[in-house]
Amino acid sequence: MEEKELNVIIATDCGSTTTKAILIEKNEKGEYRQTFRGEAPTTVEEPYNDVTRGVLNSLQEVEELSGRKILDGDKIIHPARGKVGVDIYISTSSAGGGLQMLVAGAVKAMTAESAQRAALGAGAIVMDVLASNDGRLPHQKIARIRSLRPDMILLSGGTDGGTVTHVVELAEFIAAADPRPRLGHTYTLPVIYAGNTAAQENIRKVLGKKTTLYVTDNIRPTLERENLFPARQKIQDLFMEHVMAQAPGYGKLKEWVEVSIMPTPGAVGYLIHAVAEEEHINVMGVDIGGATTDIFSDFDGIFNRTVSANLGMSYSISNVLAEAGLDNVLRWVPFDMDEDDLANRIKNKMIRPTTIPHTKNELIIEQALAREALRLAFEQHKLLAVGLKGVQRIRSVSDTFTQTASGETLVDMMKLNLFIGSGGILSHAPRRSQAMMMMIDSFQPLGFTRLAVDSIFMMPHLGVLASVNKAAAKEVFEKDCLIPLGTCVAPKGAAKPGAPCLHVKIHIHSGDKAKPPVTESIPVGEIRLYPMTLEEKAEVEVTPTRRFDVGAGFGRTVKKVVQGGRVGLVVDTRGRPLTFPDNVAQRRKMICGWYQSFKVYD
């Protein structure tokens, strides 16, 4: 799309509970800046049943705060003239449960996995993954398809010219189940077929009458190649045409926007991919919400997204406890806590999800649960963000010894350059150091990693803006969206606590002034914070002992210049993975020490 000249942009994200509007204006210096923000409850449900009510309410709040007249009754004023109107209105949406999909593929670890990646990349929640070899009997598969009510199905299977029977069999199961869409009684379920081209005719015969069938390019034309873009594009088009058209008020909203409404996670993913591409760096992002946690990664140009549907900080908080286990949550809590009391508190948050911690101890408990939710979501991400499985590789002798195989995770924390945190528990943590420490504890970065948080959750808005005007999106992203927290330096390796780990020289510069350099040796088991402001830079030289590696190899020195942030430079020698003593008193003493060094709770 040709970039449009824009001076005033209004963007909304219609979330499941809140509709958030932001105003972006070009100032006299010619810079795009996010200037005002408004929010209102989302109104897709009774008694309103019209998403545009919430949109109008959020825009009214922006009007009140900015003094700009945006609305003329229920209409958005175009174009902008002085303090009246806007040049463009754009939106994302995850209201009403977002985009819920069922995916199916011939082989679980190959085409089914590729289909899952295509759906997740387009911003969907994957309800289930069906495969010929998923261990379920045919009648169980059919019962499952029928019991789910997805917004659409993505069916894949076979490389071009490969197996026909398996994918046709899956199509027959879908036809037999006769699944009904989640929204709307009057339309037939959209099914996208993105499998073996040789099976297209058979698929049309089986599904053509029972579903609204779309055929796109095969997502796995050969074992060695994955071609997700056409299927992702089709999913996003159908999200607009079918799913959103059934949701209350979206018909009207569709007419207001100038570019297609994007699913919220799809827009965030688009932005993260754009940043990685633009700066030629590896980027990861996480968005931890009330019900779900999304993780995005872009390593060496390969983008992946996963959504952990039941890991979140309010609606799903009890599931975090169920999946992580009480001991894993309690290991982050530095005070005595009755287990039954903790379980009751968590369940009470589940049934009253909009409440917030009032006391410091309640905050510590919620942040302990967040660490576990993030850790579990990251584990799931690593399992799906993998190289293609089933690819024939010629093994060398060294491969045989190291047991490398196809399907290895693409997530290499040592290669990660930038990590962005988003979602209430990270963006709105009372101290930025709390957000930074939660991210470090859960994701355990290695080497030198920059960390940042999304200031007010505007990545979705900027993702959809990037599809209209990349420059504007980039400028606002850098200047208003990202809050740099600092840099984490962490070595790979293990040794007993107290053993020598590394030697560090830090020379902080603030403009032309240089602070006295800090030179110290740090043993294993510590986390040290060197406060730096946003404007400061530091020359950092790290020399690990021979058991540790900070990016250049074991025992090799790394020198880098790092930018400051709201927290500063962190040197983390606690080892990877983090380990905890079994003795409760020792464990509490250890984490109290970490929290004090990091100044997270006082």
Added chain:
Amino acid sequence: MANVFTPGLQVIASTVVEKERTLPIPGRLMVKPGERVRAEQVIAETEIPNDIQTINVMNLLSISAKEIHRFMMKKEGDAVQANEPIAQSKPILGIKFFQTIVRAPFDGTVERISDVTGQVLIRKPPRRISIMAFVDGTVKSVREGLGATIECPCTFIQGIFGIGGETYGELCAVSKDPSAVVNESDIKEEYAGKILIGGSNISYRVFKKAMDVGVKGVIVGGFSAKDLKAVLGYELGVAVTGDEDIPTTLIVTEGFGRMAMAKRTFDLLLKNNGRRASISGHTQIRAGVMRPEIIIHFSGDEAAKAMPHATKAESGIMLGDETRIIREPYFGRLGTLIELPPDLTQIETESHVRIMKVKLSDTGEVVTVPRANVERIEV
């Protein structure tokens, strides 16, 4: 500014509720507008497609998929009976002993014969499902072929959380005050078929006895997370409930732990002791919140006087409103809203949030709490 508060649970002495009761797919409607219905009465029924089974005829007969039609004895759409031959191979050398016959696994219909996969799909006869009125009342309107809206004059009480589905029975108080714990001795054999009203808590052991005795439902202030796990047999991750296979529906009015039932709720239930009620444990705490319900049916004069309740949800919370604090350190305390400062205020966590000042009913103390941690008591 957007209202930042949690709408409270409804505890309404007299109202008229409307229950929309619809089939998942179109079927036969069995009531007319204006008709009186009882809670247990079936108002609509339909047939839904039943389970399907695949039979790999290609493998069983050792033929190729393309040949399948030549060996089939039934066509798509044909009815079959259990054990009836549906396909057979050609006899070898004319000897039937060597012939393979494929038989139908159950009564049903041949849905598909695939010449691509060589499979035959047989579907069981449709399953009948019906919906009941759930409340005693009058049919207000109907959706032809789908269901009806039933109007019911009643006392209406929402719980905060429940498990178990819809049921009906006579209310029976087993606790004398809202802070009392339901003991094993409180559960008697004669309570079979009744809905028990308890105080602050019921343990797993006592709830199990209620289930064994045949109690239809238990309404109580608090229930512990540990006991919930014991009842369900698993840790509940997301609060979407109502389909549990348990004989006794549980409705919790306040929350998890030992929590005295709000006096207003307890008094209202006690006032209705001995009357017939419909209850449902269905809870869904996601977009489209659904809370468990207690509906105590009216009749005669009482029904004639009942008026639909106008909710104040649109107007937001106001000074003088009765409130309940729903988070530690004052969890469960009731009070009156006395101040709504407009500015952000720093709380103990160091967060800057909108707060409100509440005068606690029991001690008279004035406490500052985040607005998000307070719910209005709907009256």
